[in-house]
């Protein structure tokens with residue numbers, strides 16, 4: 225169960241906005257977190273309390289493939305991103321590094337900045353405690369649910385490599 | 395099946411595939427750079443992988459911040475160099491390298507019908523060769539390096555047909571800016587864009603690279619061209635292995651077909667801060683600029699520099715403007731020297747940098763400050779992309795960038811030069 229305050233952003237938030245180029249050589253999530261959204265809202269990283277939730281419009285994470293974008297969101301202390309829709313590479317990256325990303329156009333549109341949200345990831349349920357509303361997320365395809373259940377792509381591949389390295393059974 | 399579907403089916407060992415289906419796809423090449431490669435190396439190690447699946451099929455290109463811009467970037471390149479040496483990978487550094495998406499086709503490392511994944515969103519550039527190429531994040535690239543395959547969902551395909559004959563000074567860049575202007579920055583999200591029509595048949599390879607390059611700016615997963623005589627002439631001079639040519643079926647299933655009549659299209663300019671803000675150059679109004687950039691993986695190839703030189707030769711860059719020309723690779727640079735283009739640029743008062751991403755991502759060699767305006771032949775004009783979040787970026791083709799450098803305001807090339 226995730227619980228936190230909503231930080232609201234608009235449509236087409238791009239990865240240059242999420243993490244500026246001068247910070248992309250950093251590799252530690254906490255360091256990256258300090259620059260999260262720096263180009264769009266320099267105060268953002270300082271305002272986030274651990275567990276807070278980022279809520280955005282359409283096409284969140286468009287632009288560059290920089291995986292440091294979802295890393296910086298994670299590093300800033302954000303527990304989950306809800307959007308009307310996600311750009312493709314960002315969505316993959318987030319799933320791969322186990323940053324929960326939820327597609328839910330109604331929740332994304334109706335949530336106001338500062339609303340208190342509670343999210344049940346396994347049931348795909350978003351509860352807006354401030355407004356007293358409940359929203360259903362668009363469910364993941366089976367393959368992606370399995371990837372998440374494995375703990376992300378690193379773990380998924382680690383298990384696969386181990387299986388493939390085992391000598392074949394007689 | 396569409397072109398994308400045929401290539402993916404062949405690489406997944408399936409007779410046919412449908413949009414939405416999840417596949418495990420074999421890759422012919424995995425590429426990464428100094429911008430995103432180090433996280434891939436860390437993730438590769440965390441996966442417990444010992445060796446890359448095939449060192450000949452893994453390429454590292456040092457292009458974004460090289461020759462290294464600061465200590466951090468030097469440390470990144472050092473670690474990547476060490477990993478590449480241990481693994482025996484293909485390695486391109488200062489002196490051989492150029493921007494990855496200019497370099498790989500030039501070296502014959504990507505061929506028609508292949509599947510390529512790269513740790514850079516503009517990997518879609520190779521679609522100009524009739525390959526399925528797409529950008530991914532560092533962890534996906536680590537997985538591909540370890541296993542030689544990737545998971546992929548078959549994208550829907552969108553077909554774009556361009557009809558008519560282009561006016562002088564109108565290029566592939568203008569077609570793609572116009573297209574993104576029409577469909578929006580999420581108009582092709584998750585989709586494969588397939589480009590065709592008689593106006594495309596007339597385009598040279600460098601123009602096709604510019605178009606495929608910007609598929610990602612519409613959210614596309616790939617941007618593909620059918621292989622024709624021009625493609626074959628380009629790859630045959632470079633290929634050192636066999637390849638397969640795929641064609642879309644006449645009854646292929648497209649989620650949407652766009653027909654564009656482009657005979658009267660003007661050069662396009664995308665206003666700040668979105669590539670989708672494309673307007674005719676005559677509609678831009680009076681915009682004074684501080685800097686003009688000609689280069690990048692979109693427009694840093696030989697035809698682009700030739701076009702810019704046609705405008706700059708015998709003229710002078712406006713006294714208020716810095717004009718920065720960035721050849722996309724050593725090969726492009728050398729040929730530009732041989733053809734006298736570099737001399738034309740220098741005589742005009744432009745500066746020519748080494749091949750690198752340079753100013754495009756605000757890395758180095760032309761970062762812009764608060765309140766400055768830059769017209770650029772690159773692909774992104776997002777807030778803060780080339781430096782200060784208080785700066786403005788206008789995207790255009792190389793001729794428009796060069797003409798604007800001369801006049802000091804954004805303008806049509808015909809205002810300063812004859813076609």
Ligand code: SF4
Pocket residue numbers: 458493494495514516690691692750751754755772773
């Ligand atoms: S030239 Fe610009 S867009 Fe192209 S790879 Fe380099 S940074 Fe990315």
